[in-house]
Amino acid sequence: MRQVTSEDLNDIALGAAVLGTGGGGDPYIGKLMAQSSMATHGAATMMYADELDDDDLVIPSAMMGAPTVMVEKVPSGKEIVTAFKALTEYYGKEPRATMSCEAGGLNSTTPFTVAVELGIPIVDADMMGRAFPELQMCTPTLAGINATPMAVADEKGNSVIINTVENRWTETFARTLTVDMGCSAMIALYAMTGKQVKEACVLGTISYAERIGQAIRRARANHLDPVETVRAATGGYILWQGKVGDVARRTETGFARGDARIDGTGAFDGRSLSLSFQNEFLIARDGDTVLATTPDLITVLDAETGVAITTETLRYGYRVVVIAMPCDPRWRTAEGLQLVGPDYFGYGVPYIPVEQRMKALGGR
Amino acid sequence: MRQVTSEDLNDIALGAAVLGTGGGGDPYIGKLMAQSSMATHGAATMMYADELDDDDLVIPSAMMGAPTVMVEKVPSGKEIVTAFKALTEYYGKEPRATMSCEAGGLNSTTPFTVAVELGIPIVDADMMGRAFPELQMCTPTLAGINATPMAVADEKGNSVIINTVENRWTETFARTLTVDMGCSAMIALYAMTGKQVKEACVLGTISYAERIGQAIRRARANHLDPVETVRAATGGYILWQGKVGDVARRTETGFARGDARIDGTGAFDGRSLSLSFQNEFLIARDGDTVLATTPDLITVLDAETGVAITTETLRYGYRVVVIAMPCDPRWRTAEGLQLVGPDYFGYGVPYIPVEQRMKALGGR
Numbered sequence: 156m157r158q159v160t161s162e163d164l165n166d167i168a169l170g171a172a173v174l175g176t177g178g179g180g181d182p183y184i185g186k187l188m189a190q191s192s193m194a195t196h197g198a199a200t201m202m203y204a205d206e207l208d209d210d211d212l213v214i215p216s217a218m219m220g221a222p223t224v225m226v227e228k229v230p231s232g233k234e235i236v237t238a239f240k241a242l243t244e245y246y247g248k249e250p251r252a253t254m255s256c257e258a259g260g261l262n263s264t265t266p267f268t269v270a271v272e273l274g275i276p277i278v279d280a281d282m283m284g285r286a287f288p289e290l291q292m293c294t295p296t297l298a299g300i301n302a303t304p305m306a307v308a309d310e311k312g313n314s315v316i317i318n319t320v321e322n323r324w325t326e327t328f329a330r331t332l333t334v335d336m337g338c339s340a341m342i343a344l345y346a347m348t349g350k351q352v353k354e355a356c357v358l359g360t361i362s363y364a365e366r367i368g369q370a371i372r373r374a375r376a377n378h379l380d381p382v383e384t385v386r387a388a389t390g391g392y393i394l395w396q397g398k399v400g401d402v403a404r405r406t407e408t409g410f411a412r413g414d415a416r417i418d419g420t421g422a423f424d425g426r427s428l429s430l431s432f433q434n435e436f437l438i439a440r441d442g443d444t445v446l447a448t449t450p451d452l453i454t455v456l457d458a459e460t461g462v463a464i465t466t467e468t469l470r471y472g473y474r475v476v477v478i479a480m481p482c483d484p485r486w487r488t489a490e491g492l493q494l495v496g497p498d499y500f501g502y503g504v505p506y507i508p509v510e511q512r513m514k515a516l517g518g519r
Numbered sequence: 520m521r522q523v524t525s526e527d528l529n530d531i532a533l534g535a536a537v538l539g540t541g542g543g544g545d546p547y548i549g550k551l552m553a554q555s556s557m558a559t560h561g562a563a564t565m566m567y568a569d570e571l572d573d574d575d576l577v578i579p580s581a582m583m584g585a586p587t588v589m590v591e592k593v594p595s596g597k598e599i600v601t602a603f604k605a606l607t608e609y610y611g612k613e614p615r616a617t618m619s620c621e622a623g624g625l626n627s628t629t630p631f632t633v634a635v636e637l638g639i640p641i642v643d644a645d646m647m648g649r650a651f652p653e654l655q656m657c658t659p660t661l662a663g664i665n666a667t668p669m670a671v672a673d674e675k676g677n678s679v680i681i682n683t684v685e686n687r688w689t690e691t692f693a694r695t696l697t698v699d700m701g702c703s704a705m706i707a708l709y710a711m712t713g714k715q716v717k718e719a720c721v722l723g724t725i726s727y728a729e730r731i732g733q734a735i736r737r738a739r740a741n742h743l744d745p746v747e748t749v750r751a752a753t754g755g756y757i758l759w760q761g762k763v764g765d766v767a768r769r770t771e772t773g774f775a776r777g778d779a780r781i782d783g784t785g786a787f788d789g790r791s792l793s794l795s796f797q798n799e800f801l802i803a804r805d806g807d808t809v810l811a812t813t814p815d816l817i818t819v820l821d822a823e824t825g826v827a828i829t830t831e832t833l834r835y836g837y838r839v840v841v842i843a844m845p846c847d848p849r850w851r852t853a854e855g856l857q858l859v860g861p862d863y864f865g866y867g868v869p870y871i872p873v874e875q876r877m878k879a880l881g882g883r
Contacts (some may be wrong), residue, residue, distance in 0.1 A: 241682070313688050316680040318605070324677050331695040 156206055156276065158198040161190045163365060164264060170367030171263035172463035173385055174360070176452045178411075178435030179260020179286030180218065181465055188235060189267035199267050200276040202252060204358045207349030211251035213278060214242055214346045216269045217262040219290075219307070219329060220339030235268045237308035238341040245304055245316050246346065254278040254352065256293065256345070258360035259286030259435075260465070277361070282345065284357035284483040285452050288434035290329060291322035292495045294485050295345050298355035305329065305344035309336035357483050371461045381461025382476045391480035392513045394439055394446045395428040396421050396458065399473040404466070411467050417455075417475060428477060430455070431502070432466040438502050439477060446516070447479035448497040450486035451509040454478050479509045520570055520640065522562040525554045527729060528628060534731030535627035536827035537749055538724070540816045542775075542799030543624020543650030544582065545829055552599060553631035563631050564640040566616060568722045571713030575615035577642060578606055578710045580633045581626040583654075583671070583693060584703030599632045601672035602705040609668055609680050610710065618642040618716065620657065620709070622724035623650030623799075624829070641725070646709065648721035648847040649816050652798040654693060655686035656859045658849050659709050662719035669693065669708035673700035721847050735825045745825025746840045755844035756877045758803055758810045759792040760785050760822065763837040768830070775831055781819075781839060792841060794819070795866070796830045802866050803841060810880070811843035812861040814850035815873040818842050843873045 159167070168186035175182060193199065207213065216239045243250055253266045253273075258281040270277040282293035290302060302322040307329050308314035313336065317328050325344065333340040347355070367388045374384035386393060397417040404413030417428040429440045436453040439446045447453050455464045458474040485491050487508060493499065496506045523531070532550035539546060557563065571577065580603045607614055617630045617637075622645040634641040646657035654666060666686040671693050672678035677700065681692050689708065697704040711719070731752045738748035750757060761781040768777030781792040793804045800817040803810045811817050819828045822838040849855050851872060857863065860870045 245680075311688075312684040313692070314682045315692060316609075316682075318678045318680075320676040324675075327699050328677070328679060328696060331699055332692060335691050335695055 156200060156202045159201045159267065159277075160198045161193045164189055164193075164267065166368030166372060167361060167365045168264055168368065169371050169462065170364035170369075171259055172465070173367050173389065173454050173456070174263070174284070174364055174452065175257075175259030175286045175463065175465065176435040176454050177432055177464065177466040177469070178288060179257050179262055181468070182260050182264060185218075185261040185264035185268075189264050189271065192268045192271040196271045196274070199270045201279050201361065202276040204278055204280050204353050204356070207251065207278065207352055209348060209350040211349035212246065212248055212346060213252050213254050213349065213352050214239060214250040214343050215254040215256050215282065216266045216341070216343045217256040218265050218339060219342045220333050233272070234310040235265060235341055236272050237310075237312070237314060238306040238343040239269050239273070241308055241314040241316065242304060242306035242343040242346065245306065250275065250346075251349065252276045252278050254356070255281040255361065257281055257283045257286040258357065258364055259283070262286070263361065263364055278352060279361045280352060280356045280358045281360045282356055284360055285450075286435050287495055290326040290344065293345065294357055294483065295347065295351070295355045296322045296494060297485055297488070297490050298351070300345060300347060300351055300355055302344050304346070306342065307332050307336070308341045374461060382456050382458060382478075385456060385461050386478055389478070389480045391452070391478045392447075392509060393476060394453070394479050395419065395441070395477040396423055397428065397475065399469060399471055399475060400427065402469050402471065413466065415469055417477060420474070430477065433500060434466065436466065437500050438497060438504070439479065444516075445504050445512065447509045447512060448502065448504060448506055449500060450482040450491065450495045450506070452480040452482060454480070481509055520564060520566045523565045523631065523641075524562045525557045528553055528557075528631065530732030530736060531725060531729045532628055532732065533735050533826065534728035534733075535623055536829070537731050537753065537818050537820070538627070538648070538728055538816065539621070539623030539650045539827065539829065540799040540818050541796055541828065541830040541833070542652060543621050543626055545832070546624050546628060549582075549625040549628035549632075553628050553635065556632045556635040560635045560638070563634045565643050565725065566640040568642055568644050568717050568720070571615065571642065571716055573712060573714035575713035576610065576612050576710060577616050577618050577713060577716050578603060578614040578707050579618040579620050579646065580630045580705070580707045581620040582629050582703060583706045584697050597636070598674040599629060599705055600636050601674075601676070601678060602670040602707040603633050603637070605672055605678040605680065606668060606670035606707040606710065609670065614639065614710075615713065616640045616642050618720070619645040619725065621645055621647045621650040622721065622728055623647070626650070627725065627728055642716060643725045644716060644720045644722045645724045646720055648724055649814075650799050651859055654690040654708065657709065658721055658847065659711065659715070659719045660686045660858060661849055661852070661854050662715070664709060664711060664715055664719055666708050668710070670706065671696050671700070672705045738825060746820050746822060746842075749820060749825050750842055753842070753844045755816075755842045756811075756873060757840060758817070758843050759783065759805070759841040760787055761792065761839065763833060763835055763839060764791065765835065766833050777830065779833055781841060784838070794841065797864060798830065800830065801864050802861060802868070803843065808880075809868050809876065811873045811876060812866065812868060812870055813864060814846040814855065814859045814870070816844040816846060818844070845873055
């Protein structure tokens with residue numbers, strides 16, 4: 156158990172953007188929300204998973220919607236707790252803690268608002284070890300845990316409790332409700348026991364994000380290369396270096412979908428990287444050569460500052476470095492790949508771990 | 520309190536089609552569903568509103584969706600109770616009875632399935648005295664009663680509980696969920712106390728539908744004019760007689776919308792009636808002359824049999840008589856007209872009670 160201050164959140168948000176692989180919403184927004192709540196209520200308490208009793212109730216909380224909309228429609232602290240409260244009422248039992256659904260982006264920090272507003276701890280863990288675009292894409296699904304009962308709530312006071320026969324339905328129902336609610340909504344789902352959190356979640360990921368963020372901050376303060384710092388802190392690979400040549404994006408059925416072209420510079424001069432995203436960056440291709448695919452993490456960093464760039468802020472002319480990092484081993488199982496592998500997203504290429512792809516290409 | 524047999528349901532469905540003003544789904548489907556349940560469980564018990572205790576819990580039940588889809592996707596008795604059960608569980612209190620949301624069409628009879636399957640009575644009442652296309656369009660809304668908590672469920676076992684700050688939101692959320700669930704779903708909503716049912720609902724409408732149905736059946740058996748029989752049984756007016764010339768329909772956002780042209784015959788020869796519908800027939804115009812509008816009831820009868828024709832079965836060549844009937848007086852208040860008047864549906868004409876319109880036109 157430890158305190159997480161407003162200062163600590165700066166590092167967590169910086170690192171969560173790296174784990175967000177371009178998606179999960181702008182971490183800056185989630186940070187501002189949580190810091191605004193901290194200004195009133197003080198620091199948050201973060202507990203480690205092993206401090207949970209086996210029969211404790213943990214209710215993860217998040218925001219859902221198109222990141223392009225969320226940036227313009229920032230909910231207040233009071234609004235962010237509506238879904239959490241609706242699900243708590245439905246259970247009729249006080250939760251021991253809340254948790255992040257994804258270690259990446261906005262939703263790494265939104266549960267801090269819930270924790271601080273309600274005076275409960277947040278668990279140092281998440282359900283992906285990164286960010287993914289759909290609700291069923293999490294390690295609890297692999298462990299057979301039900302996403303429902305799930306609460307969806309808007310800032311007007313409307314709330315919905317969903318019970319489904321299969322986790323994938325939560326994505327269908329919650330996505331259309333989110334569109335009805337104005338393309339962004341608050342959600343609470345995958346309520347778990349302490350035992351389930353310990354067994355089925357990715358543990359320690361909030362601290363991990365914080366360490367990445369600290370590394371970036373310190374590298375910048377000490378005039379070191381922040382990109383190399385991120386690579387070293389994550390055990391990742393440099394996929395590409397270049398200038399954003401073109402970004403084609405379309406907001407479809409609540410998602411920010413699109414493709415970006417990164418024109419190589421330095422060692423990559425004369426060639427172009429193709430990056431495809433659906434909220435998150437999912438595949439990086441150099442012509443016919445696949446460099447990395449989901450579920451491994453693909454992140455675009457500002458070449459100068461090492462700060463991760465989200466898919467919705469990516470613009471022509473940005474000088475960037477694209478890095479790839481190995482995902483949680485559970486994603487590499489047959490069940491994991493069925494849920495989040497390149498085939499699920501329609502890319503029609505086999506999954507090969509990024510370490511193997513890099514080795515085959517002679518390392519980078 | 521009385522028994523309603525499978526035979527009685529034939530009359531109720533026949534009369535409910537008249538009150539359905541072309542919408543509310545095919546009453547034949549609802550009847551078959553209820554009769555199938557009765558074949559297993561026996562007759563239904565119908566209670567009068569004055570037999571309810573003031574603090575009894577009454578949960579109305581219905582089907583929701585595009586009638587064009589509902590006729591092809593008929594749920595079984597087990598499926599129709601899912602939403603009712605989900606809402607009962609949410610309340611944690613046994614309901615005294617179920618009720619019809621609309622006296623018109625499919626949903627006049629679907630609650631009989633719930634009543635028979637669960638062994639509880641159905642109240643002889645509804646919430647409209649007719650059928651309307653949207654969930655908030657009912658007399659309990661006028662009385663300030665919340666539509667929520669509301670349950671929406673599909674035949675796969677998925678269920679959703681909705682809580683809204685305003686009844687109109689139930690229409691938005693439930694409509695998109697219905698589309699997700701395959702364009703038809705079971706719903707339970709507007710849970711009321713016995714006192715609220717007595718004060719805020721349209722009482723005796725199921726018996727009323729039965730009397731209309733009996734009149735049609737007897738007229739046909741005795742070779743009387745069934746159309747004149749319906750007119751007399753409902754205190755209505757003959758608006759038009761003719762042949763269906765054209766029907767333009769489009770299924771949009773879960774609704775069956777469209778326009779029909781009825782080429783006059785007999786006294787109406789040489790002129791055409793224009794009928795517009797959104798699930799229900801909502802306005803009848805003879806050129807620039809408005810003959811009747813929502814919330815008064817506009818129904819198209821088969822000229823031969825007196826049987827009401829739904830908007831989705833209306834076809835070129837049908838010989839029909841169009842009748843209009845006065846609506847419940849609550850719909851004629853300023854609040855009622857705001858909810859279901861011609862302006863709400865975008866027809867841009869003032870509401871004038873059909874009795875006055877007919878008098879101004881010299882009676883028909």
